[in-house]
Amino acid sequence: MEDLYREQILDRYKAPRHRGHLEDYDIAYEDDNPTCGDHIRIELKVQDGRVVDARFDGQGCAISQASADLLLDEVIGKPIEEVKQISKDDLLEILGITLGPVRLKCALLSLKVLKAGVYGLGA
Secondary structure (H helix, E strand, O other): OHHHHHHHHHHHHHOOOOEOOOOOOOEEEEEEEOOOOEEEEEEEEEEOOEEEEEEEEEEOOHHHHHHHHHHHHHHOOOEHHHHOOOOHHHHHHHHOOOOOHHHHHHHHHHHHHHHHHHOOOOO
């Protein structure tokens, strides 16, 4: 079963659905993982308190980039208040693979960036 999730991660890394930039975003934040060089920027378009579109850009390993893409699948269409409730465990469940401590930081970078943006740390 884990092989299926590995294939999904490689697919999202090679052909992400949400990579790019929004012309008119309401929330944006970016950060990096200095220990490995992964970098993620997330932009959200919000209407009536709900995420209506989202994009990410960055560079890094397959896990960091696929994690961002899969996370945006999860947030598009959700109210900001629900987005704020997405947890580390939620994201790890979406990824579906077991990760060691080093790869865990790669996988969670997108969640860190998303949370900083929705809590108003970015502009």
